[in-house]
Amino acid sequence: MGPETRSWREPHRLVLIAIGIGIVVLAATTMRWDWLPRYSGRLIDGVGTTLWLLALTSVLGFLLAVPLGLAQAAGPWWLAAPARAFCTVIRGTPLLLQLWLLYYGLGSLFAYWPEIRQSWAWPYLRQAWPYGVLALTMSFAGYEGEVMRGAFAGVPRGELEAARAYGMSPWTAFRRVWLPRAIHRALPTLAGETVLQLKATPLVATITVVDVYAIISRVRQDTYLTYEPLLLLALIYMILTGILVVAFRWLEAKVPVKGA
């Protein structure tokens, strides 16, 4: 089947594996890792924060992306135009800017609003993570909305026609044919976007959310070490990326496409 089932025993792979082992041995023997046990608990917490940020914002962002894509692919102009505007603005501005506008802008405006200060939401709104979740969700929705637009538009008309011809209501046709077919088409792109989303999460450290990147920064401040914590951070993100890639491959393989 695909390249993933090829053997790891091919020559070039063996060389790469040897180089990898060499780097690990070199790093382990020549560098300082004595700080690691002291921070291991906090690092695990940090990875946990990174993971739930990724999971929550990807899922919420995707749920937003479906109507955004549908509105652009098949909606009336008064739905398509704002959806397109949203995607254009989100994709046209840096995520860091959006994050800061929300946290420093919106977040500080809320503080002047007595109704909000006295509401049940205030204990959450005075923290940083809701703004991080909001910014990352909107970002994912903006990019994915565009992907879903293409995916919805690319489902062959004949299959939707068949759905109608067999008596499906518009909702049933959407739920049973149009949406699953569009997601199936979008899945390879979605995998890549989710990996990008993972690598966008450390931006929340700039608004005081303590993810794995923030912990590593803390290690650097405490120990005055530069390379060791950053190498570990790189390794952590690579492992998480690897897990995501394998998970998406498994999902894609559930409905095989010819030629893939």
Add this chain to the structure above:
Amino acid sequence: MSSPQDGADPGARQSPPAVEVTDLHKAFGDLEVLKGISLKAETGDVVAIIGGSGSGKSTMLRCINMLELPTRGEISIKGETIEMKDGGRHGLQPSNARQLRRIRTRLAMVFQSFNLWQHMTVMGNIIEAPVHVMGVPRDEAIARAEKLLDRVGLYDKRDAYPAFLSGGQQQRAAIARALAVDPDVMLFDEPTSALDPELVGEVLAVIADLAREGRTMLLVTHEMKFAREVASHVVYLADGVIEEQGPPEVVYSAPKSERLQKFLATVQ
């Protein structure tokens, strides 16, 4: 299109025609494709609709299940008229969505380009409408689908995805999907036109088998020889009107209209 022996007992209460189309018009913008078509098919009829490209035969078939909305006219299935209202500039619109969906489950369409749902297996395609539209219990639908797959010779492909099947296999799967709703009328829209020549035979064999069984069907086709063999009635469409119709022996052997004579001469 009742055959002569149907008229033997005119006093008996007759069941309504399976399909009755009255004064059907369809225009795309200024282009009038159907110019008043009236057609009746009794239960058990196999009606072959022939004609040159652009004669409106596919459009007519697609109007029967309202995939194409007629500009004017009336369509009845088993005596039940599809409710339509005047949509002004857009011609007619179905006015009772529930009724239309119910009637559509009584008609089953087989498309020129198969239109199988590519994200479902062959089995998934066949049980989809019974389970998710008609509410048949899943295991019942599967048991029925297995019989249908056996019948169209695809039992071993039940778990394959459409993209991995040949055109002929896909079309046979699509016919099984159509049979799964146990339709009153089957609509075939050029079912072999998208197939490689060597795959046409396997699909025609399945359709001929259904015709022998007494299925009511409307068949738009370019396969003249086949139409002559299986049809109980042949309708020749030219330029949006029915130019000539009758039993295949008559239509093929003694065409009255000059256009049909020319048409038969070019395709045979």
